[in-house]
Amino acid sequence: MMYEQQQQQVRMELSKRGDGWRRWMEEDKVEIVDLSGMSLDSLPIPSINLATICKLDLSNNNLQSMPESLTARLLNVVALDVHSNQLKSLPNSICCLSKLKTLNVSGNLLQTLPKTIENCRSLEELNANFNELTMLPNTIGFELINLKKLSVNSNKLIFLPQSITHLTSLRVLDARLNCLRSLPQELENLIKLEVLNVSQNFQYLENLPYSIGLLVSLVELDVSYNKITSLPDSIGCMKKLQKLCVEGNPLVSPPMEVFEQSLHAVKEYLSAKMNAGHKSPQKKKSWVVKLVKYGTFNGGHMMRGGGRGEREGFIMSEYRSIDGLASPRYMRMFSTRRLFSPRTYFTR
The missing domain is CATH 3.80.10.10 (Ribonuclease Inhibitor)
Incomplete structure (x- = not known):
């Protein structure tokens, strides 16, 4: 019941935002999806093909985790913004984001970053400010x-x-x-x-x-x-x-x-x-x-x-x-x- 309520909340919020929340890039057939600032504590993603998303903004919510299965399907995402949530960890499936260039995980509760992040070989900018990191993966610089x-x-x-x-x-x-x-x-x-x-x-x-x-x-x-x-x-x-x-x-x-x-x-x-x-x-x-x-x-x-x-x-x-x-x-x-x-x- 709660999941259905969140789905309805998302639909209502997105309808208010109009076309600004989701933009179709004709030349590349990829999308920009903005679900920021919606007080989400889980991810009732609308019925879209996750593989078509190039930019995903989930910032300023109450997310405590990101499903491994969801992250693994963001095959074409270039920019992922999850800053200002309650994330305690990142999914190991982040290694599937081979095209990711910008990752913003600042303002969460992360104590470590997954070792698999080194497989994001296209990454150009990593923002992990304002977390609880005590160490970085030992091999983070090799790849x-x-x-x-x-x-x-x-x-x-x-x-x-x-x-x-x-x-x-x-x-x-x-x-x-x-x-x-x-x-x-x-x-x-x-x-x-x-x-x-x-x-x-x-x-x-x-x-x-x-x-x-x-x-x-x-x-x-x-x-x-x-x-x-x-x-x-x-x-x-x-x-x-x-x-x-x-x-x-x-x-x-x-x-x-x-x-x-x-x-x-x-x-x-x-x-x-x-x-x-x-x-x-x-x-x-x-x-x-x-x-x-x-x-x-x-x-x-x-x-x-x-x-x-x-x-x-x-x-x-x-x-x-x-x-x-x-x-x-x-x-x-x-x-x-x-x-x-x-x-x-x-x-x-």
Whole structure:
């Protein structure tokens, strides 16, 4: 009886929406189906051929699960949006979505993602923000060769799997507001990464890997509100870096007076340390060799110029420790408006 009532509710709502809920794409014979914001707690899908759907919007409902059989029949879906539901898991049959390019599962109760998601090899954007993820599938980076944007902010991630470094098409990685203890050591494969945000991991993230200097395409780096005391010298070799956010860290290297000047000054300082590193232990020498190989370091002085432009791109409003920031007294600092302001989050 309840199922029939929901079917009737769907029909009535869709009749109000008119043609906006379902659009037939003549050239491809596929459909766009919008069932968002209908307070659904199950999926009484109207009598349509699921294989003809190219875009399916189920966001802002009360769904606690997605039937395996339903997902397996979405053979031509390109965009699937289930954000703001009550989903505790995703069906393993998501592996059948070979054409899926955009997946939005943000604002749910997910603790893990199915390992089968790696079979969605066409996936270009994965948004899993605001869930309860404690880990990502260990092999997630091996098969998602087309992934360009990975957003996993506001979860409970302790680490990012090493396979992340195989995402050679990745341009944006947003892992802020987690519990990250460290980042993968081998970042040099992320040759197209332009934006890296690992801010607000509070008391957990204390160091950045030296390989961060091999991110040859990186434009924006946000490591604010962590517990980092020293930036790797290799950051001085990041030629394309335009924005660096480091506020809220107990940094001692580079010293505060360098940060007060400009991003260019920070690069110069770190580059000078790199030059001095030629006389350091063998481990550091090996990194110098790598940086030269990748064309980010020439063993001499950093390039001149930048000046005003780089100064404007540098963000360091407050140079202080973040001890106690997680207390209720400071929770307003991390309101939705603040977290998504241009000052703390970059979009392209």
